[in-house]
Amino acid sequence: MKRSILTATLLLWAMLPSAALASVSREISAADTVKTAAILTGSPEEEEPKVSLTVGGYTSWLHMAIFEKPSEPWINSSMLHNRLNFKAYAGSKVTFALELRNRFVTGDMVALDPSYVSNLSADAGWADLSWNISKGSSYVMNAMIDRAYIDFTAGQLQVRAGRQRINWSQALVWNPNDLFNTYSFFDFDYVERPGSDALRFIYSTGPSSAVEAAVKVDGSNRITAAALGRFNIFNTDLQFLAGVTDDEYFTAGTGLSGAIGSVSVRGEATLFAPLKGAEGEKYNFLATIGVDKTFSDKVTALAQVMYSSNPVDISSFNELYGGGLTARQLAFSEFSAAGQITCTPFPLLSLSLSGIWFPDLDGFYAGPSVDFSLAENVDFTFLWQHFKSTLANEETKINLGFIRIRYSF
Template identity: 35%
Template sequence: MMRWFKYILFIFVSFVTVVSNAQSKLDINGYISNMGQSAFAKDVGNDYQFLNDFILHNRINMTWYANDNFTAHLEFRNQFVWGQSMANIPGYANEFARDRGFFNMNFNWWQNANNLMNTQFDRAYIEYVTGKFEISVGRQRVNWGRTLVWNPNDIFNAFSYYDFDYMERPGSDALRMKYYLGTASSAELVAKIDSSNDLTLAGLYKFNKWSYDIQFMGGYVYGQDIVVGTGWEGNIGKVAFRGEASYYKAAENFADTSGVFLASVGFDYLLGNKLTIQWEFLYNDPKTLIDIEQSPTAIFQAPSTSKSLSFSEYNIFANLSYIISPILTANLAGMYYTDYKGYFLMPAIDFSISSNLYFSLMYQYFNLELHNKRSGSNVAYARLKWNF
């Protein structure tokens, strides 16, 4: 705990000392949510096993505008979990406290057989802007992805689509420099160190051509690979068209090793201002697939790197979102995994009780062929969320 505390204290004390003045402004916002979830799974020939849990989730976002040039950001979430998963899922509490960053800023205040209290800092950085130049240092999100579900270009902080309750997504301990070359073009350089002391150093060049936002990136990642990649986003008529691809190759014995290729392509279409249709495809090189044979819970965890985004070589995603009324929206998302002859379904309903109070129902269902037999996994969620 002291390591993360000293890190945050150092950043903010240094910042106050350098740029403090009477014109500073502090903005605070966030939310509180209470979510119940019930998980139940069944293999062929076995009975259902139910695990019921509740998560009280509070997020705080703090932004300090010290002056026209300096801004400080501190964002964290507190989660109080109680239920049956801790006693029935090995490593459940430790997974909550796992931090992939160089600084350990994620910890459990306590944990026992049926509850835990966790705090996670995923943003803690200072940003300096002058003219066309920006520099930021600390824990921050570096988002180079263009598609919505799988991001081969998101080399700094990959995320899991299944973790819908974590909208902000993880951050990285990084130094980021960005220079705007024009209205729609920029160049940036980012250096990151993770919990294994592995260095990721990469650059990105972004520009607009033929009404498309296009990017090229490359660098040294995860302390072992050379990566090059590209991404784009634009429209084909009324259809949004986006994609990205990356090629990884080990830096050691570069000429003697084979590379890893990942690519995702997606389309969005808005029909009649009420129905949105999304489709996405991912190819994940079979050499880097996530292993769920030994650990089925790995499905729900965020991938450790952007070169291992799925447990299937070919993946198809589709989503329908329909605005039933101004306060009620229905969604149906699904995936198909060729390697396991399996699929995933997630229907959801979001109801706006007021301008800042929301109620949601979600359901996640996996059906996969594991160890030569069909296996079904279900999780039902009910969430009440208040934004402030």
Template identity: 25%
Template sequence: MATAVVAGLVFASTPSTAQPQPLALSGSLKSVYLRSRASTGEDYALSLNRLRVEAKGDLAPGLALDLQYDNEVLLGSYLGTAEFRAAKDRVAPQYWRADANYVERGDVYGRHRLYRAAVTLTRGEIDLKLGRQRIAWGTGRFWSPLDMLNPVNPLALEREERVGVDAALFEAKLGPLSRASLVYAPAPDRGSPSRAVQWHGNASGVDTSLVAGRLLGLDIVGMDLATQIGDAGIRGEVARLRPRGGPAFNRLMVGADYALANGLTLSAELYYNGAGSRDPAGYDIAGLGSGRVTNLATRYTGLYAAYEITPLLKWVTYVVVNGDDRSRAVDSRLAWSWRSDLELVIGLQRFSGTESSEYARMPNAAFAQLQWFY
């Protein structure tokens, strides 16, 4: 009902005057090879091969399409582990079921899905986007108290891959640097839908956002700030969250970014997670395995460094430290732009800590990735 009312407001507004962009096909072919160890202690190999086809552009004046289809083939001994059997049967977090497997035989597993599937209706200064999309709220590189619908995972092997949410997003531009947004996302299990409003503006060089609503079963009130102090970028987010029938808690992130003239870029973030535990005995391991929980403890530090060795060769490292149990995670990789349409990445992930700590339970990994863009 609310979506229909918003759609009516969009179509009643002044037609868009933006220059139409013709529908274009593009995409990529990616192959990732991973060596690691399962929770049972057995070594495994995994080859993930993904063809992504993208169709983007205007179907008509004021009507844009973003469609991204994935076809994946997984190969290797990982398919025989209990971890993979549990992961492949896990229900997708989206409302619409837009994925399926088409082959499952020994060390071969094939599946396909809609990674993005959304249309945007534009009338004047008003946009209405419907379908599977990324709703990028917040400013965090490692953690984001506000980006709950498409959360950040600082240790994801494919950091650029962000699970989309099936939602209606209504945005009204209020000025050159300000806007108001309204999101509605039905729950996949017929539970409480996510619905929230955001106001974003800029004053005296400071970007500010205010968020209020209910996201993933949590009432939320929060804000973020981003500004420049000298040559450094300063960011921050704070949120007050309350589960229905449970105690409220806070999440807080403070970050800084600095780029040196020699090609070195540095970032740092401090994160407080009021829903976590300072004692490893109280960690929500079951929630971590189900995907409901992304961090177990309360205090974290994230460090990022990137250096352009040459215009075509880049070194990137992420370091995450759990401030409660002192465990650490390091992700370091080299990215070589072999050609303008071809990129090779090789990297290592290493985890350390005491036996009961958060990151000590995660296996080390070595990986290589080749991606061709067309």
């Protein structure tokens, strides 16, 4: 059941900072008010915490073309994407955050895919904070709140409540430790990643050590709750976690990040064991290890492999491209391997080539990209995604080409 009261409250909250859009960052000092009152009343001046508001975000245009062969008909779609990030600070201990993404999509995908419009507005969270404001046969306009939280810090304790990103990952491609916010590697245009409706506690015990506990509720009222301990030993960050995922799986895992010489090493492993009542579900153990290295100030490379004892059985390209819904569903092949190399020949240009191998699908992914800075805060991106796989005993080849221009403010 979706929470209309919470939704209405957050909508009102979203409207309050709109007047601040004319300025990227404004600060209001409560101390000025106190000083004025002190002069008028003759009372002693008292120090008050500073209240400040920051506003940022970006606006982008993204065009996508889908085709099997360049000589065959293309499926074309375009999206105007605007993101607004609001943060209000009450001194150094309390932070309020509200972040929205607004998308206007037009083209063949809306017209040809009957589920596209409903999928765009789908919200897996406890509160339904995604709305299709307007739609037609060839367009849809969507607004979504993916961050809405209050954060309180007192000494070594930090508490955050609301829609937030809980990032427990260590590796760079696949993250079986990331229990709360799984995302698709192929969704390059959503760098902020999804959020969870959750309550999180962090108690810092040292510069690189902490104890955490978090609980989230999804749209089906399923609970994911876990605790994590993180510490550093021999210049290596280690973490251990345990909890329950989606009300159905006992979950335990570990992760690390360190270095051997100039090579960074990152890994994660998680066991998902079905609890009593999770009929038909199976154990799944996922483990991944990767290395990355910066060869100079211009070239970086990474490689990562993953094992899954119970990979997800998929039958369509949409399932492959969309990725798993949870950390338990990351793998489509018993073994997978990924690699990426990035080159920056000069400061304004970045070239990248990434690839993923799915042996069980007799398939692979290849993705070259170009990023170029056109002007201050204006970037151009070209990305090509090529997929080859065998799904439902049928060979599939699909190409997706993207052009994006983004202005950040």
